């Protein structure tokens with residue numbers, strides 16, 4: 001597997017915390033939501049960066065209680081067509097103001113690269129043979145009709161103003 | 174008409190380049206058919222019974238003469254000289270070669286057309302009233318809003334992998350010619366008490382194996398909130414629509430399960446959060462798009478034209494065509510003209526390259542170079558001066574395009590069925606052909622009056638049989654093609670679901686049954702009562718008796 005970096009973020013190195021195991025002092029760990037929701041503050045203080053591993057089945061509202069304690073989120077797609085993953089990333093950015101890394105894992109396809117970026121993903125874990133196609137797909141379109149979480153302004157706004165993004169607007173309002 | 178700017182051109186050209194790369198990867202074997210399938214399905218390319226089928230969008234059914242010429246050219250150069258206009262304001266080519274599809278798309282892109290989102294689990298081509306901008310009974314021209322939705326929904330980062338396909342229809346007139354209540358979302362332009370224009374929003378309509386008529390979400394949505402509200406509706410559906418069973422994945426099933434009130438509550442809660450984020454486009458953008466749809470500069474003309482009366486008195490077919498295929502335009506002295514693609518004995522919705530070229534030429538000569546496609550699979554010249562009608566009709570008639578049956582029994586909607594479709598139970602085209610041959614008498618058809626027959630060769634109901642005054646559904650009965658008869662549906666503002674009358678028939682029996690149903694109507698109608706009104710008053714029993722006998 002290789003990591004495709006969509007946004008130029010500094011990707012998090014982490015280990016998947018085994019069931020029942022405790023994080024080492026300062027270690028970056030990825031943990032299931034179920035467990036995170038059950039853990040106390042000691043757990044969060046011990047680890048370095050804590051990430052949630054969620055599937056597209058996870059209702060976004062479950063993340064509300066922990067989003068501000070997370071350093072990163074890993075969203076697992078069971079199939080590339082499971083578009084709930086895109087809404088989860090949007091919810092994290094939009095509803096919880098989440099600024100950390102959002103990573104996609106699972107069988108997403110190269111032709112989704114720009115959709116992932118625009119929905120708020122930073123990184124994608126892909127098989128080696130898909131790397132080239134993923135990277136090619138990233139530079140395919142010069143613009144889109146929607147403002148997005150990759151920082152791009154919609155064509156509709158670009159036609160009439162300069163440099164107006166969703167991100168900028170939210171902070172201003 | 175909307176005209177692309179550099180942004181729109183760059184978008185479709187990038188899409189063509191991407192698709193060309195995908196096809197190349199498939200041709201060299203880098204992609205397997207299994208890997209290629211989702212990619213082609215994002216671009217309207219289906220694998221059918223005999224060949225690939227390419228579905229090209231005609232956004233909200235509006236075409237220029239030049240675009241129509243390009244459609245003719247594609248039919249001639251890349252297909253077998255014809256195309257099929259569908260109920261969703263698309264055109265389908267039945268015989269393209271895979272290796273040539275990128276070239277077809279490039280040719281289409283050159284005239285500002287595309288196949289983006291004509292298939293796949295995304296927001297499909299937005300459809301509307303074929304007479305938009307031409308009739309007096311509309312609150313506003315719906316097409317600027319359809320274009321806004323087209324842009325907003327194209328390559329949407331979040332809504333391109335929905336649980337299932339998603340269809341939005343919009344109408345600006347009280348008389349619903351766009352079947353909005355049969356769509357996942359229906360938008361009806363209206364004015365509120367203080368004269369502002371907005372939408373009534375309907376949700377959860379759909380056909381397929383579970384026909385549902387859309388329910389009202391909101392009585393009045395200001396226009397400036399259109400996109401944020403749609404976004405909230407789509408988000409809740411994307412998150413909660415079922416993905417475990419594709420037959421239960423449409424929004425109608427979600428709304429049925431959670432109830433319209435709960436769905437509305439969740440949408441409103443989400444909408445409150447996003448209303449003020451600039452999803453909605455700036456006012457200048459709405460104004461820019463609206464300007465493209467400014468009414469054409471038609472002169473006010475005299476309402477009577479002697480050359481029309483003279484030909485009408487001399488030629489009954491022309492007279493019938495005037496009565497059935499033309500309708501009042503908002504500018505005096507003009508009409509909109511429906512060009513029937515339903516010649517008796519022909520294939521509903523098919524047009525040859527020569528016919529398409531002719532329609533383009535006539536649009537240039539008589540209709541401000543503008544053409545429309547209706548969900549009833551006909552072509553429309555929206556802005557014709559009455560005095561031009563004799564010349565126009567003569568040319569149409571010579572090309573087999575003068576059938577005077579718009580809105581009558583033989584103006585049948587039929588899906589491709591087993592002649593093309595890999596999912597079909599039965600053929601549907603031959604049933605339409607037999608019915609039109611059986612009723613091949615324009616006087617009789619006019620006596621029967623408005624009657625919509627809609628035929629699907631399978632449960633997916635691409636031929637809208639649930640909304641037919643008379644619906645016909647092809648089913649497979651132990652390996653035999655069998656046809657069910659349904660009565661009483663409507664796709665209009667008084668939408669209703671057609672009900673199955675009784676056991677099915679073979680391909681001859683179904684045509685006999687239609688004839689018996691029509692005979693009951695003619696015997697029972699009161700005054701100038703339409704078929705649908707008579708059925709609603711009488712109920713199914715008299716029809717059942719006539720069709721199945723009393724014993």
Ligand code: HEM
Nearest residue numbers: 259260261337379380381382423588589594596633634635
């Ligand atoms: C020939 C290839 C075609 C295939 C494989 C196909 C496939 C399908 C399928 C699977 C559905 C059911 C979707 C669902 O219920 O979730 C459907 C629905 C539909 N299709 Fe087609 N179709 C084809 C052609 C057409 C044509 C030619 C038209 C227009 C004449 C059309 C218009 C529609 C409409 C209006 C619906 C109903 C939408 C609804 O359920 O609300 N399709 N089609």
Ligand code: SF4
Nearest residue numbers: 588594597630631635
């Ligand atoms: S209704 Fe069935 S047979 Fe007809 S086009 Fe649709 S899927 Fe094919």
